[in-house]
Amino acid sequence: MQSNKSKLKTVLMQGNEAIARGALAAGLDFFAGYPITPSTEIAEICSVELPKFGGKFLQMEDEIASISAIIGASLAGAKTMTATSGPGYSLMTEGIGFAKMTETPCVVVNVMRGGPSTGLPTKPSQADIMQAKWGNHGDAPAIVLYPNSVSESYELSIRAMNLAEKYRTCVVLLSDEVLGHMREPIELPNLANVKIVKRITPTKPPEWYQHYPDNPKYPMPKASFGEGYRFHVTGLSHDSKGFPTNRADETAVLMSRLRNKILHHIDDIVQLESFQMEDAKVAIFAAGITSRAAKEAVMIARKNGVKVGMLRPLTIWPFPDAAVRKLLEDQETIIIPELNEGQLSREIKRVMGCSWNSESKTCKYIVQLNKTNGQLITPEEIFNLIKEVI
Amino acid sequence: MSKETFKWEIRLSGSGGQGLITAGIILARAAVLDKLLVTQTQSYGPESRGGYSRADVIISNKEFYYPEAVNFDVLLSLTQDACEAYAKNLKDSGILIADTTNVKNIVPMNAKIYELPLTEIAMEKLGTILPTNILSLAFLVKITGVVSESSLKKAVSDSLKPQFKNLNLKAIKIGFELANRYKK
Numbered sequence: 001m002q003s004n005k006s007k008l009k010t011v012l013m014q015g016n017e018a019i020a021r022g023a024l025a026a027g028l029d030f031f032a033g034y035p036i037t038p039s040t041e042i043a044e045i046c047s048v049e050l051p052k053f054g055g056k057f058l059q060m061e062d063e064i065a066s067i068s069a070i071i072g073a074s075l076a077g078a079k080t081m082t083a084t085s086g087p088g089y090s091l092m093t094e095g096i097g098f099a100k101m102t103e104t105p106c107v108v109v110n111v112m113r114g115g116p117s118t119g120l121p122t123k124p125s126q127a128d129i130m131q132a133k134w135g136n137h138g139d140a141p142a143i144v145l146y147p148n149s150v151s152e153s154y155e156l157s158i159r160a161m162n163l164a165e166k167y168r169t170c171v172v173l174l175s176d177e178v179l180g181h182m183r184e185p186i187e188l189p190n191l192a193n194v195k196i197v198k199r200i201t202p203t204k205p206p207e208w209y210q211h212y213p214d215n216p217k218y219p220m221p222k223a224s225f226g227e228g229y230r231f232h233v234t235g236l237s238h239d240s241k242g243f244p245t246n247r248a249d250e251t252a253v254l255m256s257r258l259r260n261k262i263l264h265h266i267d268d269i270v271q272l273e274s275f276q277m278e279d280a281k282v283a284i285f286a287a288g289i290t291s292r293a294a295k296e297a298v299m300i301a302r303k304n305g306v307k308v309g310m311l312r313p314l315t316i317w318p319f320p321d322a323a324v325r326k327l328l329e330d331q332e333t334i335i336i337p338e339l340n341e342g343q344l345s346r347e348i349k350r351v352m353g354c355s356w357n358s359e360s361k362t363c364k365y366i367v368q369l370n371k372t373n374g375q376l377i378t379p380e381e382i383f384n385l386i387k388e389v390i
Numbered sequence: 391m392s393k394e395t396f397k398w399e400i401r402l403s404g405s406g407g408q409g410l411i412t413a414g415i416i417l418a419r420a421a422v423l424d425k426l427l428v429t430q431t432q433s434y435g436p437e438s439r440g441g442y443s444r445a446d447v448i449i450s451n452k453e454f455y456y457p458e459a460v461n462f463d464v465l466l467s468l469t470q471d472a473c474e475a476y477a478k479n480l481k482d483s484g485i486l487i488a489d490t491t492n493v494k495n496i497v498p499m500n501a502k503i504y505e506l507p508l509t510e511i512a513m514e515k516l517g518t519i520l521p522t523n524i525l526s527l528a529f530l531v532k533i534t535g536v537v538s539e540s541s542l543k544k545a546v547s548d549s550l551k552p553q554f555k556n557l558n559l560k561a562i563k564i565g566f567e568l569a570n571r572y573k574k
Contacts, residue, residue, distance in 0.1 A: 010422060010425075011422070012415070012418050012419050012422045012428070012430070037436075121436055122433070122434055122435060122436055123433075178431055178457065178458070181431070181432060182429060182430065182431045182457050183415060183418055183428075183429070183430040183431075184428065184429050184430075184457075185422045185427070185428060289457075292455045292456050292457055293455070293456050295455035295456075296454070296455040296456040299455070376458060378456070378458075378460055379455075379456050379460075380460065
């Protein structure tokens, strides 16, 4: 718990505003974006706030240009973010892959709405959970965070900016239409107490600088263009100075670094909330806005004498396999409500050793609750399902 | 404040352009000023005017999680469509405030009903229908006591542009006076 001194005052704030203000607190210098419901407020607030202290806001012609602009600005030394929703995110995936390959820190916010395509602009979904991991071509692990409240939107926005710097990668921050537009009281922290991962610039002489070191330390230093350090940036497989290579040994080093910098730091990246799980016989696994209904369902169930708990990933990717398995393995029933056709439940089935749509007995206790009509799953719907399955 | 826990689930409903989301934000701000827990959510279509619109405000002195109103303690309906769509989710012990300028038929219900021509009253007393949202909200606040009257006034002052402040403070006064007529 933070001391009272670290908090300033309580204000009513919208989820999208909290994301923008969190990024600003983490040192955001540059935002480029193209407006799209339900993410537009993030761009609007950045357009007002960034110029106040010399930061830059660019409205681009589309989402491909937006992601390209934040990658370029990041290479030049800025801390960068863009925000979009499903249709724009699809366009950004090429750039997200480029940011991961070139190890250029940036944050992409996806405020999820109903899809596919332009779908339901003003309605929530959680259907981009897999897209956030697999969206780019090629195989590169993702860091993806998903809050469930306004104050957590603020905190995870700071965290996304910090993780992007620390591991020099593109971090995706998920939200959804209800969370993005919802207003709640938030205690704003004293900015002096916000922990920020500053960009570490190299101390080596320029001629010894490796933009892509073979044995990196994290936070991973990064020179910026214009500082006298010579390095090359390409989406092609590259060597330690960034120049293209076809060599198998150099490519293997690059690919293992991209993988291991995430997988070897999984304990640093993963956050899980465990709610009333100590004596639970039924576990609800839920993320984002749906976890709010899940928590309420836990309270309703316990009032009715059913021992239910909730497990919630704040980090969706890398998926917290080991922690989830440990917390769920003794449950009699696992209920997975989500606003998609079964994306988190697919992961839970994988982690618990069940194949997709498995008919095996051991996997019968994993029950999905899916909704894709633009409405939230309610606490009553979850509780009714609990009554059905126990 | 008494230690008894309470939770108000309030839905403000009507059509786009009637200022219901603004009213919801102002009610939520007033709740923050009263140091209560609150969530404000909304649902609307892609249109900027017309179409349906609703704002939910949940106010409690105890932690709660689900942010949308499910079974309403208070339903404000400024249109017939909204009243028809949401009346079934009003608690038997709840309160319906219906703007009879637009709401012509109300289904039988156990909830307490306040029927008054809110839009017409705004037009007649203020010369414009624009502050109907705030007039209605003031009526709601006075009837229910969900937030303090002073916090509502401060939230309106804090939230609106200077050129609309006086008009809306007048609307609050009219809303309070209307509610006083019902009070014993």
